Amino acid sequence: MTFTPPAAFSTRPTLRGTFGMSASTHWTATATAQSVLERGGNAFDAAVAAAFVLHVVEPHLNGPGGDLVALIRPAGTAEPVVLMGQGPAPAGASIEALRERGLDLVPGAGGLAAAVPGAVDAWLLLLRDHGTWDLADILAYAIGYARDGHPLVAGAAVTISRVADLFREHWPTSSDLWMPTGSVPAPNTVVRNPAYATVLESLAAAALPVDDRCEGIDAARHVWMAEALPRAAEFLRTPHRHADGGDHPGVLTVEDLLGWSASFEPAVSATFRGWRVFKAGTWTQGPALLQALRLMEPWADARIDPSTPEGAHTLLEVQKLVYADRDAWFGDADDAVDVDALLAEEYIDERRALVDGTASAGLRPGSPDGRTPALPPLRTEAGPVTAATGEPTVDRRGQTRGDTCHLDVVDRWGNTISATPSGGWLQSSPSVPGLGFCLGTRLQATWLLPGHPASLTPGRRPRTTLTPTMLTRGAEIIAMGSPGGDQQDQWQLPVLLRVLVGGYEPQQAIDAPTLHTTALADSFWPRTWTPLGAVVEDRIGDDVVRDLERRGHRVRRAGDWALGRVSAVGRDADGLLWGAANPRGMQGYAVGR
Template sequence: MTFTPPASFTTRPTLRGTFGMSASTHWTATATAQSVLERGGNAFDAAVAGAFVLHVVEPHLNGPGGDLVALVRPAGASVPVVLMGQGPAPAGATLEHFRERGLDLVPGAGGLAAAVPGAVDAWLLLLRDHGTWELGDILAYAVGYARDGHPLVAGAATTIARVADLFHAHWPSSAERWMPTGGPPAPGTVVTNPEWADVLDALVAVGAALPDRAARIDAARERWMVEVLPEAAAFLRQPHRHADGADHPGILDTSDLVSWRAGYEPAVTARFRAWDVFKAGAWTQGPALLHTLRLLDDVDDAGLDPATVEGAHLLLEAQKLSYADRDAWFGDADGAIDVDALLAEEYVAARRALIGPEASAEWRPGSPDGRPPVSPPLRTEHASGDGSTGEPTVDRSGQTRGDTCHIDVIDRWGNVVSATPSGGWLQSSPTVPSLGFCLGTRLQATWLVPGHPASLTPGRRPRTTLTPTLLSRADEVIAVGSPGGDQQDQWQLTVLLRMLVGGYNPQQAIDAPNLHTTALVDSFWPRTWAPAGAAVEDRLGAEVIEGLEQRGHRVRRMGDWSLGRVTAVGRGSDGTLWAAANPRGAQGYAAGR
């Protein structure tokens, strides 16, 4: 072991077995996925069932009106594919439309920020193509929790309390759904969502008479995109309060919905320490992790230890460079970065040479393919400057932030999935009363300026923070991911370095103290950055924290157990399966045997 030895104490063991493993950000979703494996389903059946449960039990972190990115590798395949569940901007989402309303950013809450919701269609596509179960059996878990109830997690209760004034004053349908007694529910209150249960039952019923399983699932997909989502879009075209403090109607229209479907894309990849690391393309932030790993690949093992001043400083500085390139070059546009150019040795070496002994306070994008970088509007200081972790916050005006879920599953046959669903948070926009959910706000990740790869463009996807990871080396595989907005890959990086380089077992790596840079352009409204900012868990130790401060990092101490909510599953070289999950917040769990 070349890193600082981990403490002998871990919050729980790394689970090991040969049958199947599941891990997610909520114990009920993990239990659901494992239940499907126990009943003969494969990893894809299990992940889809668990994901629909996440919509119900983590409504402040994801919802049916949100989006999804996953890495999917069927048994026998040598590389994974990307399950693409991120819908595009509506046809009416033009720069002119927003400017006419006096906006220079897409608001972080309200229907103006709604892209085409992609999560549900993507999950149904995965079930059709790679699952084995009937849709009704898959959805029965979520229907049960929505109709019969589940205990509300503390984070959801806190979010509802924060947004209570907004709900009462401006979003009465949300107040009725989440505060039926007039006030915010206490943690542990058993809550139901019968309207959503009815929607799910109708998705099953629409194809019940069809003779073919795939056709039954396609019928559900059609009903979702052509009937259910248009109803939601029509509701949000009524003017309602947005994060800018004004009332606007939504712009998502039926024509935007009926013409779009989820799909598959090739993954992008880089090699690190003999592992092939796979991510989604530059319409996500995923290639930034690949670039960071390339920057670090020539460093000796001991120099990559996040528990040392040198290692922590190196990780922060490397990621500043990677995220500067993300903020200048990533997006779903013709002018977006060529990932091969981003990962090319000559470019990586030039970027690596910029890392010095002191903390940089500059925004330093490069020119991977020779073009000058495109700068987004840079607004210094905001919530990220205080170490924000992406947790949902809402104020009286409607300013809102949301977070994310994650689920990983591997089965005994070798099927594996790493998926990060998000968006459609209960605080995103007013609840559609007949449906029990709201639409998401992913368009807030676009810029209202022309010429940037992430500029708002009708028909183009907003650049998403959702960034699951899959790694392989010979017969070994790791599926890993995290909530956390801009921090998702940063928290995964420390876990991966401790596992692949430092010799930690997965649970030790997840439990170990984490950190991240806040010196990046925030992907969420109000889109600002904190030069030289860094957030750390206090458990990193006074010596390391003081050493970072001496090098010029503006460090925010975030408490002992606050950063990093990674879950992971995998298969070792001996064929043994394993799983581990984040203990922070007492919500994420792994299960398996």
């Protein structure tokens, strides 16, 4: 091992077994997935059941009105494919329409920022095509927790407290759902969502009378898209408070909903140290991780050790470069960068040469296919600027910002999934009466400027931060991911390096102190950036922090256990399965045997 050895202490072991492994951001979802495996279901059955449970137990991190990106590899197939659950912008969501409302950004909360919700349809598609269970059995877990109750996690309680005044003053339906006594619920309060339980029961009922299992699931998909979601779209057409302080109506329509469905599409990939690494395309931020790994491929191991001053600096600088390319070139548009051009050896060599011993101050996108990069105005505390100075005025977490869930499952047959569901947070928009959920706000990741690959465009997907990862090498496989918005791949990268290069056990790599850069264009309202900004866990050490500051990084210490929420499962070369999960927040768990 050429990396700094991991600390002798690890929060828990890397689990190993031969039957199946499940890992997620919430213990109840992990237990649900493993329960399905124990009852004979495959990894995809397990993931779908766990995903609907996540809607119930992590409502501040995802919801049925949100979105989903997953990588799946059915047993016996050579390469994973992408499960695409990111809906597009509605027909009425155009740059012109929002600018007529006096907006220069898509608001971070409110129905105007709602894309077509894609998560539920994507999960049902996965169950239809690759699962084995009937829908009623899959949904029974989530229905039980929604109707009978579950203990509210601390993070959800804190989130409700942050938006309590908004709920009371402007979103009374959300107040009714999440503060039924008029007060913010304390952690571990048993909370129920009978309205959502009824919605799920209607989906199960739609599938039951149909003899053919796949046709039954399609019947449930129709009920979801043609009956449930139109109620949400209609409700949000009444003007309501948005993050910009104004009251606006939503623009999502029944036609938008009926004109879309989830799908499968090819993954993109790159090689690193003998592994093939798979991601979703440039409508996500996934290819930035591929580019980062290609940049670091030829460097000496010691140079990319995240625990050393040089390694920490190198990771920060590499990620600044790849996210500058993301911010200039990624999106669901014809003028988005071609992944082959982004990963071409000549271009990678050109970008690699920009990494030196000092912190770079500017946002430096390249020209992978010869075109001149275009960046939106960058916002610091002084307002829109183009110079690399200043700090944002708004807490980068934001008062009403949400986060994300993640789950991974591998079964004894070799079926594997890495999935990142998000959006539709309880703080996204007003809860819809009778449905028990709200719609998401993914359109805030688009720009109200024409001509950019991530510009708001009707019928186009917003460029999402959701970015699960899968790796293969011969018989070996790794499925992993993390919540964290712009940090998702930034937190996965040190884990990958420590496992693939440093020889760490997966759980040791997840436990190890991590870091990320904030010198990128934030994907979430109010779209700020922090030039030279670096955030580190204190456990990385004073020597590393001092060296980063000497090189010019503006370092913020986040605490000992504050960053990185990776979970992962996999299969070793000898066929042994393994699982590991993030200990931060005392919420994520892996289980298996």
